[in-house]
Amino acid sequence: MTFYQFFIVQQKQQKTVPGNYQLQKLKVDIKAGLVDIIVIYKIDRLTRSLSDFSELQGFFDEYDVSFVSITQEINTSTSAGRMMLNILMTFAQYEREIITERIRDKVAAAKKRGKNCGGFPILGYDTDPTTKRLIVNEKEAETVRLVFRSYLKYGSAKAVSTELELMGIRGKAWTTRKGVRRDGQKVNNQMIYRMLKNQLYIGMVEHKGNLYPGEHQAIIEQETWDQVQVMLKSNMNHDSTRRTPKVNPFAGMIYCGSCGGAFSLSHTVKQKNKRYSYYICLEDTKRNFSTCPIKRVPSDALEKLVLKEVGILFQTPTMLAQLMDKGDLGISAEQLQSVLKNIYEVWEVMNPAERCKLIQCVITRITVYENHIEIRPNLDGIKTLLAEAGMEV
Structure with a gap:
């Protein structure tokens, strides 16, 4: 054997x-x-x-x-x-x-007895190697208090994370049981929000929605905690009132040609309550200082450009060649060209909602660069569209 x-x-x-x-x-x-x-x-x-x-x-x-x-x-x-x-x-x-x-x-x-049961090390606390209890790290605890004070001052997690970065402050650094050193990660908005909502900082332990008095010492006073929670809730409610429910046909399709990250639709209200919509680079929003050359794109301008390019897409020889290369359409190049021409003519009279529905069928990815966009067609979706147009494939 x-x-x-x-x-x-x-x-x-x-x-x-x-x-x-x-x-x-x-x-x-x-x-x-x-x-x-x-x-x-x-x-x-x-x-x-x-x-x-x-x-x-x-x-x-x-x-x-x-x-x-x-x-x-x-x-x-x-x-x-x-x-x-x-x-x-x-x-x-x-x-x-x-x-x-x-x-x-x-x-x-x-x-229920107030013990913190493992997980990643928490900024502001160390673990006693003997008792396994959380003990306050005074140097880190001052950073935690600074986060809460700064949020009450600015009312913005991004402003707090920017302030910490300018001060050279990073997240929790620790050494694993195997002796591997883990450096503290760069401060970002998500880290700030997690800290502001962490019940451990007021001496409590959470389990399945219930709170129990912890055996560790609190870092944040209850009054400060309550003020921060009120401000967090107020900011959340304020953001939700500015949002208008809207189905975004481009959701999950648009990506940044510089960072490679996804774009997300964002809204803002400026003077005279005028509402503006932008597609913003999510990777860039994670940074405290913007470095993306594209950063954000007005949604109306981008959507109109995509709609225009999709309409033209049906007339290009490249699209014809790609579809014929699939080899299983069962129609001639002349027949395919005729069907695509008919789709383009129908496209010209479609309303925006119908065009958006069509986009979800024929596009898999839109990449935005500084001076142009690239559209990746969904050949299988277009094949389905041809069948719906009345051509048996």
Whole structure:
């Protein structure tokens, strides 16, 4: 017997097949025909999920791969053997679920006693290596207090994060159990909001919507906390009143040609209550100082340009060639050109809502550059459109 490779499944890895990297790697090798037999210590080392095991068993049968447990007598060639295998897997899954329930109950009981149960290190606190309790890091605690004071002063998370960046302040830095140093990340709006909503800073522990007095010392006074929460809620309500529900046909399609990130539709109200809409680069909004050369684009200008380009798209020889290259249309180039011409003529009389619906069918991506845009057509969608236009393809 020749051993092809050892696959070591770490104890802390996920217990389901989709999350098990080593098992996924093994399946790739099985598909490549590199594996004839799999040797395991116990059947529950493979998976403890009955549904996952049934899927794996079907997968092994499909590629004619056998598996052997060196500590259990399993014969899948007989009905009795297959029954015993399913019984073993049922008990393995039962054991897994019992362990999960015990851990969940243990965490709930610990939080009710005010214990902070792990997670990423929190700015303002260190963990006592002996008692595992949170202890205040006075230097970081002053940064936390500064965040709350600054938000009450500016009323803006972006203004607070900009102030911290100018002061050279970063997020929590720590060393993992394996001795790997993790430097503090750059301060951003999301980090500020998480800090402003973190109940640990007022000495409380949250679990499933309930608050319990923590065993750690508070950093923020209750009065300051309450003022910040009122301001957060006020700002949120103010933003929501300025939003008008609107279906955006370009949602998820528009990307920045400079940063590569997605564009999002944003609105602002200026003098005389006039409302302006822009597509803004989401990657640029994460930075405290804007560096994107595109940054934002007026929504009306961009949408009109896209609508114009889509209309022209149906007349281009390139589009004709790409569709014919698919090879399964079942029509001649002349017939296709005639259908595309008809679609273009219909496009000219479509209302904006109909054009937007058409866009969702024929476009997969719009990339915005400083002086032009690129449109990636959805050839399968256009093929469907041709069928709806009355041409059998």
